[in-house]
Amino acid sequence: MSDINKNRTSNTIKKVLQYIKKYWGFVMMSLLFAAVTVALTLYIPNLTGKAIDLIIDKGLVDFDGIWSILIQIAVLTVVAALAQWFMNACNNKITYGVVKDIRDNAFMKIEKLPLKYIDGHPYGDTVSRVIADADQFADGLLMGFTQLFTGVVTILGTVGFMIAINWKIALAVVILTPISFFVAKFIAGRTHDMFKKQSETRGEQTALIDEMIGNQKVVQAYGQEKKVLERFDQVNDRLAKYSLKAVFFSSLTNPCTRFVNNLVYAVVAVFGGFISITSGAISVGQLTCLLSYANQYTKPFNEISGVITELQNSLVCASRVIELIEEESVTPDAADAVKLRDAKGNVTLENVSFSYVPERRLIEKFNLSVKSGQRIAIVGPTGCGKTTLINLLMRFYDVNEGDILIDGVSVKKMTRKSLRQLFGMVLQETWLKAGTIKENIAMGKPDATDEEIIAAAKAAHAHGFIKRLPNGYNTIIGEDGGSLSQGQKQLLCITRVMLMKPPMLILDEATSSIDTRTEIRIQKAFDALMEGRTSFIVAHRLSTIQEADVILVMKDGNIIEQGNHEELMRQNGFYHDLYNSQYA
Numbered sequence: 216m217s218d219i220n221k222n223r224t225s226n227t228i229k230k231v232l233q234y235i236k237k238y239w240g241f242v243m244m245s246l247l248f249a250a251v252t253v254a255l256t257l258y259i260p261n262l263t264g265k266a267i268d269l270i271i272d273k274g275l276v277d278f279d280g281i282w283s284i285l286i287q288i289a290v291l292t293v294v295a296a297l298a299q300w301f302m303n304a305c306n307n308k309i310t311y312g313v314v315k316d317i318r319d320n321a322f323m324k325i326e327k328l329p330l331k332y333i334d335g336h337p338y339g340d341t342v343s344r345v346i347a348d349a350d351q352f353a354d355g356l357l358m359g360f361t362q363l364f365t366g367v368v369t370i371l372g373t374v375g376f377m378i379a380i381n382w383k384i385a386l387a388v389v390i391l392t393p394i395s396f397f398v399a400k401f402i403a404g405r406t407h408d409m410f411k412k413q414s415e416t417r418g419e420q421t422a423l424i425d426e427m428i429g430n431q432k433v434v435q436a437y438g439q440e441k442k443v444l445e446r447f448d449q450v451n452d453r454l455a456k457y458s459l460k461a462v463f464f465s466s467l468t469n470p471c472t473r474f475v476n477n478l479v480y481a482v483v484a485v486f487g488g489f490i491s492i493t494s495g496a497i498s499v500g501q502l503t504c505l506l507s508y509a510n511q512y513t514k515p516f517n518e519i520s521g522v523i524t525e526l527q528n529s530l531v532c533a534s535r536v537i538e539l540i541e542e543e544s545v546t547p548d549a550a551d552a553v554k555l556r557d558a559k560g561n562v563t564l565e566n567v568s569f570s571y572v573p574e575r576r577l578i579e580k581f582n583l584s585v586k587s588g589q590r591i592a593i594v595g596p597t598g599c600g601k602t603t604l605i606n607l608l609m610r611f612y613d614v615n616e617g618d619i620l621i622d623g624v625s626v627k628k629m630t631r632k633s634l635r636q637l638f639g640m641v642l643q644e645t646w647l648k649a650g651t652i653k654e655n656i657a658m659g660k661p662d663a664t665d666e667e668i669i670a671a672a673k674a675a676h677a678h679g680f681i682k683r684l685p686n687g688y689n690t691i692i693g694e695d696g697g698s699l700s701q702g703q704k705q706l707l708c709i710t711r712v713m714l715m716k717p718p719m720l721i722l723d724e725a726t727s728s729i730d731t732r733t734e735i736r737i738q739k740a741f742d743a744l745m746e747g748r749t750s751f752i753v754a755h756r757l758s759t760i761q762e763a764d765v766i767l768v769m770k771d772g773n774i775i776e777q778g779n780h781e782e783l784m785r786q787n788g789f790y791h792d793l794y795n796s797q798y799a
Contacts, residue, residue, distance in 0.1 A: 227534040231356075234313045241305045241312075248302035249364040255295040257372045259288050260507035306360040314353040317533075320540050321345045327544040330611045331571065339422025344539050347417060348532035355529020362522050366515030373512040380501050380508075387482055388509060392516075394475045409461035410528040414535060416454040423450055461528070472516050483509040546613060554633035558718045559622050560587040560749030562608070567617035569607060577603060579773060581617070585749055585765075592752045592760035594793065595769035601753045604769075605721050608751065610634055639712035643724035645704040647696040652681055653688040655707055659715040671714035674740045677706040702729045709737060713744060720750040726759065734759075757794045766790065 235242065262284050322345065325333075333341075377385035427434060427443055434443055483505055564583040570576045578600050585591050593601045606612045607619060610626050619626045626634055639659070647655050656671065657663045663671075668688065672678040680703055684690040696704040706729065712720070722741070726734045738759065754760045761780045768776035768783065768790045776783055776790050783790040 223534055224530055227530050227537055230537045231313070231530075231533055234316055235309065237316065238309045238312050241309050245302050245305035245309065245360060246364060246368075248298045248305065249368050251298040252295050252302060253365060253368040253372045255291045255298070257369070257376055257508070257511065259291055260504045260511075261376065262288055262291075263503065263507070302364070303361060306357060306364075309360055310353055310357040313356065314349055317352070317536055317540070318345060318349050321349070321536055324540050324542060324544065328542060329545040330606070332542060334571075337419075337422030337426070339420075339425035340418040341539065342425065343418035343421040344535045347421065348414060348535045351414070351532040352529045352536065355525045355532070358525050359522055359529075362515075362518045366519045366522070369511060369515045373508045377505060377508050377512070380505055384483055384505055388479055388512060391475070391479050391482065394478075406461055406464040406527050409457055409464060411531045413454065413457040413461050414528075414531050416450065416457055418535070420447075420450045420454055423447060465525075465527075475513075475516070477513075479513050480506070480509050548630045549628060552628055552630045553624065555621060555624055555629050555637065556633075558637050560637075560719050561585065561622050562719075562749060563620040563623075564607075565618050565620065567607065567614050567619065569603065569612065569614050569616075571603075571612075578607075581773065583767070583774070587749055588747050589765060590745060590750045590752060590763040592754060592763035592766045593769060594754060594757060594760065594766060594790065596793075599769040599771060601769060602723060605640075605723055605751065605753065608721065609638060609640065637717060638719045638721050639715050639717035640721040641705075641708050641712050641723070645696065645701070645708050647692060647699075647704055647707060649692065649694045651689050651691055652684065652707065655692070656688075656710050656714060659711055663714055667714060668710075672710045674713045674744075675706055675710040676737055676740070677703070677710045680706070705729060706737075713740065716744070718748055720745055720748055721753075722750065723753040724755065768793075 325341065325345075374385060374389065377388065423446060427447075434440060562583070562585040564581055567578060567581040568576075569578045569581075581604075583591075593604060595601055603612075607614055610619075610631055613627070621629070621634070621637065648658070653665075653668055656668050660667075665688070669678060672681055672688075681688055681690075692699060696707075699707075705726070709726075726737055729737065742762075752760055752763060760766060764779065766776075766778060766780060766783055767774050768788075770789065776786065776788050778786070784794065
């Protein structure tokens, strides 16, 4: 295992132990019940040995003595079973409590991650970390607590009992023990890398499946089923290869350690039977006890070797989840961040520079001054920075250089929540949560009354289709709108903004999925909504932004032209060509 993997594993173990500290009381109780279970279980062979010696010494069956021993064995068995039940209950509490805390922290981290992380990682891989990897970690941790605790206590207990009977035989057993450790360590070192690759490939497979299910219509429309299947087969083959190698190496552990354990058993039988009994050092009953203890002594090594193998897998999975939790969060709000209230809507961009990746510059030294109530339309070819400008205004991304001010206050000096509450945003890509139509509309204003919701829906021309749904506003829709059409989903998003009536608006292709007739009606509603409000409108259909106060023509991250529609048309520049190209 490389030094990097060792450091990563060490860090993962430390983090997991930090989570376990919260359940330290249950850990101690589990250890106590494990000790009781093992002690009682190990004492039973001692009673059996006494019964055998009792029969041999007297030469006949002493039913009273045997019956007394049987009662003791029955009582000890019942008490040991109860102790084991309590131990398992404690282990379950520890395991699933730790996994619950890890999942909680992972999901909280997703809420705090900067958008550059979300944009730069496949969604399916992130989902796989929180769901599949956490489950794998839970399985390994539960096995660890259940078998590791009892295994260690059993080893210590059997050694103690063997020493009490004959220390020489006990010493021979202990001397042979390290062989089992060397075998387990040799195999475990080769399984870690395979389990790591298996976990990573599983995340890649989940990402591919998530991508294909979400875009199945497009895949079928373009006849890409065969190529997608080939991609899946490649990933699936790699997963099968890594899984096979991981299981192959891990499966070697048990038979190899069993060989060593049988060797230990043979040594006890030969050493005890031919040497100790013949010399009178131990009795037949004591030899029976020693053989039973030797067998119980070796069993935990099989279990522990299996636990080590499973822990290899679970630690790899845990490291992926913890790696997500330890990702750098979005820059927190400043300690003296203010909540801007009653904003007028004056927006200023001062020498703003921004790029998603350092080697590819996008927006350079961008300056813009917008007065309260103005309608600013942003147009330009794909990739010129229109949506990026919106992301900077909402502070989904922070500028690399320069500053953005609202009413003279830097957005960096505001809380993100208060900043985003100043904007009402409708994007080309709609998003609806699983729930009722009413809950989706009232997302930005949870305390809205039914009358306000209906009024907003009427203003957005969504009331008609909502009333035709089975339960009207109480109709439950699935994830991302379920069976609603793209246009209906966009109408609901527009209704959401109509209800909020924020001081500033961002409309990024807000009517792109709506028919022309409804668009004309909504445009009138938007005109009423934008009255007195600062509005940023991103549009490809230039006919929708002719009434804007200022049109910014962007290209390669810079404003190359600026003015209203008539002024820009008179310039016969880029905007003139862009506008006429739509009617050519």
